[in-house]
Amino acid sequence: MILAALMSSESALSAVDDEAARLRRGDPDALAAAISRYQHRLYRYLLRFSGDPSTAEDLFQQTWLRVMENLRRYDARRSFDAWLFSVAHNLAIDHLRKSRPDSLDDVLPSGRLRGDEVAGPQPDALEQVLEWERAAAVAAALLELPAIHREVLTLRFEEDLKLEEMAEIAQIPLSTVKSRLHRALEGLRNRLDHQFRPKGNP
């Protein structure tokens, strides 16, 4: 009983490594299973990062081609998720650098953060609009952000990753992830505050 429990927990732990091993053996079923298991997460990441559905689809396919080419170089001690996303990250960066270099890390002049002014009696702008309208506004504001800011936001809030995992995927120092996330949130807030600020009450 205990032995069986031990064995099953062990097999759960090595499930991802097994997946890499099966992929390496060229098992077509393993390939189909891996692609469909990650499809929505990987697509969402690439869509947020690139901001364009057809680019995201193309990068999605290229990611798997690259993964299968470089499978031999995958270190089984690393997390397969992080490796997959870092392959996708590199392809997305290359693509954006080539097609729209200014969209990659162009930080538009952001207004001063109006902390204490907002903190007064004036309620937060975002709370005044309807929920569906808010979601649409957030999605629209995201598209105005530089690509690398969109990336950290989706990794943190949609993928629910820790800073260390984000740093591994984007291949940047921890301090850079932190400051990038901070700036991305400020950029988002500036855009939304500006959009929803009640007229005549600047």
Added chain:
Amino acid sequence: MSEHESIRELLSLAAAGVLAPDDQRRVEQHAAVCDACRRQLEVWQSYSRELVRLPAPAAPRHLAERTRARVLEQRAAVAQKRWDDIVLAVLVLFGWTMTLVTWIVFRLFTGGMLSVLEFGFVRIVIWSGASTLFAWLTAAVAAVMLGSQRRAVRRML
């Protein structure tokens, strides 16, 4: 920088849940006594909630299947190239072996057993002419074989 200002810088990351436990505690303790910061923290938290709740775009329906097909296609192309390389290596080896064999056969027919090791200008010219012709014929046959096989594979895809 005062404590208030340094905490203000941390509020967005505190709401995002990425601060170290010590910093997180500092922010919470300050927010408990500072209305302005508490208010700001709540605003940042509402942004974090919005980002978490953002409608998730689903991958297009045929994306996974199309990707799988492309990967398999690429793998088939790699396998085909490896097979071509093997065929080519075998043919080169075969060509060299045949070159040596023709020398021996040529000498046996023209001069008998003991003349295999005798070299002479005319003999070498005749032999190299014959073996070069033979090598080119082999290469042409190989090229035609590989080409027709590749066309057949392309028709299948």
